[in-house]
Amino acid sequence: MRKVPRKDVRIRPLRRADIPIVREGFASGSAAEMTRWAFPRSLPSMYGWFDEANESKDSHLFAIVLRGRCVGVCALRAPRFAGRELTIAIFDQRARGKGVGTIAVTGLCDFGFRTLGLRRIELGVYPNNRRAIACYARCGFQYEALLRRFLYHDGRWIDVMWMSLLRSEFKKANGRLSPATHSR
């Protein structure tokens, strides 16, 4: 499948006006199998989630924008172990498999390491989500641990793959990353 050019994708802070689109996207169930967003949520509850995340110091929510259209969200939030935890969901099926996630994750890591000055970004991924694992590996994330029976998901207790990226590794890989990837 054709990859989209880098300039077509950008991440920007999530706005209140994006919430209806985000709600529709998650409620459609297209991301239910790969994320923790299983049940459809009402609009007021989504606004509550948005406000809560905005008030928290540790959370940074971003919209993934492909040619002017919001196709997903990604975020940095309080970590399970250390640093910040990265989460991403692309709920628009048409935007999948085109490298959009890789560009978004790289942009978000760039924001985390340069703007926030983090030393470490970590994430958990379901072991059966091969596309996501390949995406994270392409961005430089390294496999750290397999946390067994970590979450209840899709009717059973499943293992979670834990990956992390350190600032030193990120700098080595993306020494002169274009600062246009994210813009406030």
Next chain:
Amino acid sequence: MLPAEGNGWFEAAGDACVKAARALEPANAATSMKRARIPKRRGIGNRSTSGRRLPATWLVGQKTRLRTIEADDVPLLQRWLNEQSTPEWSGGLLPQSRGEAQAWAARVSTDPKRPAFIIQTLRGLDMGLIMLQISEARAELGIALADAHYWSRGHAQDAVEVLIDGAFRFLPLQRIELLAFPGNEPAVRCFENAGFVREGLIRCYRYARGAMHDVTVMSILHDERPQPRKRPVP
């Protein structure tokens, strides 16, 4: 031993009440329980110099018993926190004031999501602390053997086994996990002997002594729990 009821028990007035109530306990209660023979004071953590009844608990193993934390343990806990020889293994805390230690003890002794116990020998000598932090169906285990006299003698392993046995029997847990510093090889070996499995290495976890350190994640699953011991059900 009186149970910890409500929140008022922890206040200074409550403390006095507990002591007064203990003095009023019927004498025949003492005859039904084995009177502990307390040897001479040895190491830190030995509060008892006279023959004192052991606090009731059913979390009893081959070498250790786990008793609840009570209001009069605060000075002991503060001493353990402030005298530790290896603070980098247990979070690198700065010395804590009496008030901070008291707040911590009040929190862990009333929060059902954070069961914490003092590890004692079967004779009632306090040697350290063991606790769980429960979130959903996971629990994180923490242990600190404050009295170095009991290191490398199997007491820590026994306490861990007693606690995970009790936890898997009566708490709805899928896994019990813990973090161990790579420099703390005896602890890793102790947990492996108790049935924990190494899951991986979390890089750059904590800053200590001028550098970032990695930690080992270990866990034990409900399916892997040790066979229930032959111990009376409470």
